Amino acid sequence: MTQFIKFLSLFLLAFSMNAFAQDKQCMEVSLTGTHGGPDVYKGLAGAGTLVKVGTINNGCSDIFLQFDAGRGTALRLAELDVHPNMLNAVFLTHLHSDHTVGLIDIAQTRWHSFSKKLDLVCSEDVEASGVFSRVMSCEQFATHIADAALYAGEITQRISESKKRNKNGPNDLINFMPVALSNDPKVVWQSGEVIVSAIASSHIPGNLSYRVDSPAGSVVIGGDAGNEKLTPPRGSSTSKNVELLSKNADILVHSTIHPYIGPTYGSTFPAPIFYRQSTSTDLGALAKRANVSQLMLTHLVPAIGAEKLGPHTVPGGALSEKDYLKSTRESGYKGKIYVGKDLMTVRLLQ
Numbered sequence: 273m274t275q276f277i278k279f280l281s282l283f284l285l286a287f288s289m290n291a292f293a294q295d296k297q298c299m300e301v302s303l304t305g306t307h308g309g310p311d312v313y314k315g316l317a318g319a320g321t322l323v324k325v326g327t328i329n330n331g332c333s334d335i336f337l338q339f340d341a342g343r344g345t346a347l348r349l350a351e352l353d354v355h356p357n358m359l360n361a362v363f364l365t366h367l368h369s370d371h372t373v374g375l376i377d378i379a380q381t382r383w384h385s386f387s388k389k390l391d392l393v394c395s396e397d398v399e400a401s402g403v404f405s406r407v408m409s410c411e412q413f414a415t416h417i418a419d420a421a422l423y424a425g426e427i428t429q430r431i432s433e434s435k436k437r438n439k440n441g442p443n444d445l446i447n448f449m450p451v452a453l454s455n456d457p458k459v460v461w462q463s464g465e466v467i468v469s470a471i472a473s474s475h476i477p478g479n480l481s482y483r484v485d486s487p488a489g490s491v492v493i494g495g496d497a498g499n500e501k502l503t504p505p506r507g508s509s510t511s512k513n514v515e516l517l518s519k520n521a522d523i524l525v526h527s528t529i530h531p532y533i534g535p536t537y538g539s540t541f542p543a544p545i546f547y548r549q550s551t552s553t554d555l556g557a558l559a560k561r562a563n564v565s566q567l568m569l570t571h572l573v574p575a576i577g578a579e580k581l582g583p584h585t586v587p588g589g590a591l592s593e594k595d596y597l598k599s600t601r602e603s604g605y606k607g608k609i610y611v612g613k614d615l616m617t618v619r620l621l622q
């Protein structure tokens with residue numbers, strides 16, 4: 273009998289410990305697209321990162337945050353069993369189409385599926401000056417997100433079939449949350465203990481980088497950020513503000529350009545476009561300085577295996593995963609490096 277009680281209490285202890293472990297918070301970071309730039313290559317989806325937060329019990333599935341939404345994002349999400357309706361918020365780093373066209377699809381799919389409103393976090397309007405004069409406006413992007421379908425007559429046709437459908441169209445299901453540009457991290461979205469902060473960063477006007485903090489850990493999404501000084505001589509190609517935001521982060525997800533496609537190696541790739549991205553070597557150095565545990569390289573320019581970048585030949589031939597690892601390790605960074613592939617996922621535990 274005593275033996276039985278001993279066995280039973282051990283069993284109950286193990287059971288409650290397991291239940292406790294299942295209740296622990298977790299965060300999953302998935303690359304929904306790793307292609308860099310508006311062109312196409314093989315089946316790579318456009319830039320995007322899904323951050324899920326929840327408990328081990330529910331597969332980290334309480335909150336779904338999408339950072340950027342390039343071409344094919346909805347398809348990649350579907351491969352992760354995430355329907356667009358499940359997203360709590362979309363955060364845009366900037367208004368380049370390779371980071372935004374997927375949102376048009378997501379917005380229309382949500383409207384078609386009778387979704388509730390989606391938080392859209394992105395920059396306030398920014399008056400661009402200098403080389404071009406135009407207001408960069410995420411609000412206008414959101415307002416006109418379904419204009420092609422509206423002008424084609426599709427929105428009206430579908431409304432005529434279902435009285436349940438929002439009569440104002442997909443744009444009415446977007447809750448636009450503008451972010452004022454700041455050189456200090458500011459909280460821009462929160463749900464319980466999941467906090468998203470943003471900081472202004474350099475690439476194009478209105479550029480933002482984000483950080484998610486949760487009980488399970490932290491992840492920074494740098495986007496296409498580059499150095500505030502756009503041309504050499506300069507100490508680094510990376511952004512000072514992204515470095516500030518990345519301090520002691522568990523994961524840094526960042527767009528990457530390989531040094532070989534720069535002017536130093538004789539590439540014909542336009543220098544101004546090269547200079548507004550961060551190189552893999554400098555990202556390693558940033559991760560080292562900021563004490564980041566894991567670095568996920570994404571938006572790879574050029575894509576692995578591509579001999580050309582548009583009309584520009586990659587000097588020395590197509591790059592491999594090893595080439596990206598080597599150029600990043602040259603910085604002396606000792607943390608874990610992931611050379612991004614679509615659907616690559618890293619989990620953090622509390």
Ligand SMILES: [Zn+2]
Binds near residue numbers: 366368475
């Ligand atoms: Zn860009």
